[in-house]
Amino acid sequence: MAPPFQRHVFVCTNRRPDGNPKGCCASKGAEEVRTAFREELDKRGMKGRMRANAAGCLDTCSFGVAVVVYPEGTWYGGVKVEDVKEIVEQHLIEGRPVERLLMPFSRKAQQPG
């Protein structure tokens, strides 16, 4: 039995019709980002301890590709495939969030006051 997971990553892979003013994470490469998380975690032997899941709309469309890491509730925005290795190594494994990719409200939550 695998869960509970030490860290659980959810990547919004929601797709909206072309031309929707909100845009969507799927059109910005969300599936590729999710796959990259899975591959990086597998490579590091984290299978069963950490998991990267697809999720429906995370209600942060303007910041897509949107990613949230639980249990800490850290929100990343504009995530690209080339950012994934850094998030996995620095945050998921070493516990230090990647500041430059945090969504504004997640930045604030981590630096109160």
Added chain:
Amino acid sequence: MAPPFQRHVFVCTNRRPDGNPKGCCASKGAEEVRTAFREELDKRGMKGRMRANAAGCLDTCSFGVAVVVYPEGTWYGGVKVEDVKEIVEQHLIEGRPVERLLMPFSRKAQQPG
């Protein structure tokens, strides 16, 4: 800007082909469970404070419909539409997990020793 959410619910809505020995949450009514969570949260004015998302396979197929609540990381199994009101009222709003629906490892995690 809605997140971070006070509580964030993920419902596995993964669908496997008919006859797959693992079964899948979708065939057990996962979409209806997800919709029920959304409606119960809306009814209680929780929009923007709590969110129910669809998720890909949560790797707990034998316990489906699988639901995990973060940030606490509480795992529910065999969730049916008629259980949703109780989870929303007792756990999400009042903070007391619904013992009878916890997955075995989540039960243990909440009662150490």
